[in-house]
Amino acid sequence: MRIGTKMIVGYILLIIIPFLFFAIFVYAQLNEKLTTQYQLANQQNIEQLAVNLDASFLKIESLYSIYQNNSALIDYLRGNELNDRDLIYSYLKDISPALSFASLAEAQVDNLTVYPKTQRKMLTVSGFKPYEEGRKELTDAELSALSPKSGLWKRAETGGTLSLVFYHKIYNDLYSNDLGILAISVHSSLVEDFVQSLRSMHSGNTVLLTDANGQTIYRSIDNENNFKTLDDAARRVHAGEKEHVNARFIVNSAPIKQLGWTVIEINPRESLVHLIRVKQWWLLGGGGLLLLLSTLYYAILSSLTKRMLLLSRHMRRVGPDWLGHSYTGPVGKDEFGYLISNYNAMIARIDELVNRVQKVEILKKDAEFKMLQAQIQPHFLYNTLETMRMLARANDDSTVSEMAYSLGSLMRYSLSRKDNTTIGEEWEYLRQYLAIHKIRMPDLQIEWEKDEAATSIPCPRFILQPLVENSILHGFSKRRGGKLVSIRMAVQGEFVIIIVADNGTGVSDDRMRLLQQKLRDNNGYDEGGISETEGIGLSNVLQRVKAYFGPQSSLALESKLGEGTVCTLKLYLEERDHAKLDDH
Numbered sequence: 001m002r003i004g005t006k007m008i009v010g011y012i013l014l015i016i017i018p019f020l021f022f023a024i025f026v027y028a029q030l031n032e033k034l035t036t037q038y039q040l041a042n043q044q045n046i047e048q049l050a051v052n053l054d055a056s057f058l059k060i061e062s063l064y065s066i067y068q069n070n071s072a073l074i075d076y077l078r079g080n081e082l083n084d085r086d087l088i089y090s091y092l093k094d095i096s097p098a099l100s101f102a103s104l105a106e107a108q109v110d111n112l113t114v115y116p117k118t119q120r121k122m123l124t125v126s127g128f129k130p131y132e133e134g135r136k137e138l139t140d141a142e143l144s145a146l147s148p149k150s151g152l153w154k155r156a157e158t159g160g161t162l163s164l165v166f167y168h169k170i171y172n173d174l175y176s177n178d179l180g181i182l183a184i185s186v187h188s189s190l191v192e193d194f195v196q197s198l199r200s201m202h203s204g205n206t207v208l209l210t211d212a213n214g215q216t217i218y219r220s221i222d223n224e225n226n227f228k229t230l231d232d233a234a235r236r237v238h239a240g241e242k243e244h245v246n247a248r249f250i251v252n253s254a255p256i257k258q259l260g261w262t263v264i265e266i267n268p269r270e271s272l273v274h275l276i277r278v279k280q281w282w283l284l285g286g287g288g289l290l291l292l293l294s295t296l297y298y299a300i301l302s303s304l305t306k307r308m309l310l311l312s313r314h315m316r317r318v319g320p321d322w323l324g325h326s327y328t329g330p331v332g333k334d335e336f337g338y339l340i341s342n343y344n345a346m347i348a349r350i351d352e353l354v355n356r357v358q359k360v361e362i363l364k365k366d367a368e369f370k371m372l373q374a375q376i377q378p379h380f381l382y383n384t385l386e387t388m389r390m391l392a393r394a395n396d397d398s399t400v401s402e403m404a405y406s407l408g409s410l411m412r413y414s415l416s417r418k419d420n421t422t423i424g425e426e427w428e429y430l431r432q433y434l435a436i437h438k439i440r441m442p443d444l445q446i447e448w449e450k451d452e453a454a455t456s457i458p459c460p461r462f463i464l465q466p467l468v469e470n471s472i473l474h475g476f477s478k479r480r481g482g483k484l485v486s487i488r489m490a491v492q493g494e495f496v497i498i499i500v501a502d503n504g505t506g507v508s509d510d511r512m513r514l515l516q517q518k519l520r521d522n523n524g525y526d527e528g529g530i531s532e533t534e535g536i537g538l539s540n541v542l543q544r545v546k547a548y549f550g551p552q553s554s555l556a557l558e559s560k561l562g563e564g565t566v567c568t569l570k571l572y573l574e575e576r577d578h579a580k581l582d583d584h
Contacts, residue, residue: 057258077179424455475504
């Protein structure tokens with residue numbers, strides 16, 4: 001799976017799914033809390049409005065005491081014998097003002113009517129009607145329910161409006177006999193304003209008025225398709241469930257005690273979200289939270305994936321010609337930064353090893369090429385030298401015999417196809433080489449000092465002969481008198497130290513600086529000022545030694561003009577196994 005796909009899957013698993021679960025949980029908690037608060041607030045409002053409506057009805061009912069205590073009206077209803085003049089005077093002075101006071105005291109009072117039970121006079125004047133008409137408005141049960149302490153509210157049959165009439169019996173002074181019925185008609189606006197107040201509080205709500213039997217008296221509704229829901233709400237309230245919530249509606253109710261009715265308000269749940277704008281804030285908050293989490297996720301992972309992608313691109317470009325280019329992008333200090341650092345160290349080490357192998361191969365081929373120049377029919381030369389040695393011995397010429405033997409040994413060693421040798425074999429080759437020069441230069445003295453512990457150590461071929469050749473050909477070329485070459489070998493700690501010293505003419509300061517500079521730079525196979533007869537050359541020796549034994553190995557020159565030269569070769573033993581492996 002690609003890293004991009006993994007990031008998408010990780011984002012879904014770590015961000016989207018937890019966020020959705022969290023959002024659903026918070027929404028459920030918030031919805032429940034807001035619904036409860038909304039329902040409690042609605043319940044307080046509807047109860048307060050119902051109490052206010054009850055108070056209005058009580059004020060209207062209190063008008064009854066005015067007429068029950070009006071002596072002129074009581075005398076009229078009892079049928080006390082009054083002449084017409086006195087009756088008219090009493091009506092105009094005491095009764096008519098009392099009847100008019102009702103609408104003045106309470107603006108909601110529409111009309112006040114007295115139905116005398118026995119009195120038949122003045123039934124045509126304003127405020128009085130025959131008892132039979134009032135009796136028709138009440139059933140026997142309703143009439144029996146009227147008592148000195150309680151009246152009766154009844155809805156007027158006026159075309160579906162909410163006009164109400166308050167009925168109460170008027171009694172004599174001793175409340176022993178009822179004298180008539182008092183009917184106070186109330187404007188329908190009293191209840192309609194109450195309903196409108198409820199509807200104006202919440203858009204889209206429905207208001208029901210039910211009687212004591214749970215029957216709907218009045219409904220104010222926008223959607224006529226919700227009758228089934230309204231009837232169900234009315235039944236539950238009548239069963240004693242004052243308030244409840246379902247999946248679609250929030251229901252609140254309150255009693256109108258004076259009427260014996262119940263007012264029910266039904267709000268759709270959408271009004272809750274619409275009212276407090278929870279939906280908009282929820283979307284904004286959720287989107288903001290998701291954006292924040294996405295930003296944090298991107299910031300955390302981009303620091304890792306960016307470095308990972310850059311490193312991956314660099315690794316694809318790495319090849320034999322690209323090993324010298326380390327990763328240069330951001331690294332960091334975390335585990336991935338540690339991996340990048342080790343990766344750079346690894347390709348640097350690989351580059352070093354590859355270069356070392358290449359240098360060894362180049363130097364080896366260069367040495368082989370120069371040796372091939374002298375490789376002319378080797379078997380013929382061996383046989384010729386052996387014949388010369390046998391003739392010299394036959395003529396008792398030991399010097400020529402030894403020289404022929406040494407030269408043959410040198411040629412066999414030089415023309416051998418082995419890649420490596422040991423320090424002991426190099427030492428023996430050097431003895432044969434100097435044996436020939438000693439015959440040529442009788443005044444040549446050689447001092448040998450060998451550490452047997454170093455003789456079995458593997459090494460490249462031809463690393464000692466160029467050092468001695470430098471002394472023979474250059475140190476002694478212009479010297480007259482005794483010549484001394486000192487060759488010492490010793491193991492010191494992690495190094496094998498080989499020192500070649502002579503008492504030759506030495507090297508001038510300028511030439512010494514040139515040689516030392518070239519050895520430090522390690523930038524060539526030929527020292528320029530040294531002739532071709534020096535063989536492979538000091539720089540060649542140094543490069544092959546470093547490639548084989550490691551960069552800790554070194555070759556140092558010290559010389560004073562007229563005093564001689566000291567050449568010190570240090571071979572680092574710790575990495576010789578790696579060098580040997582690389583050389584193969």
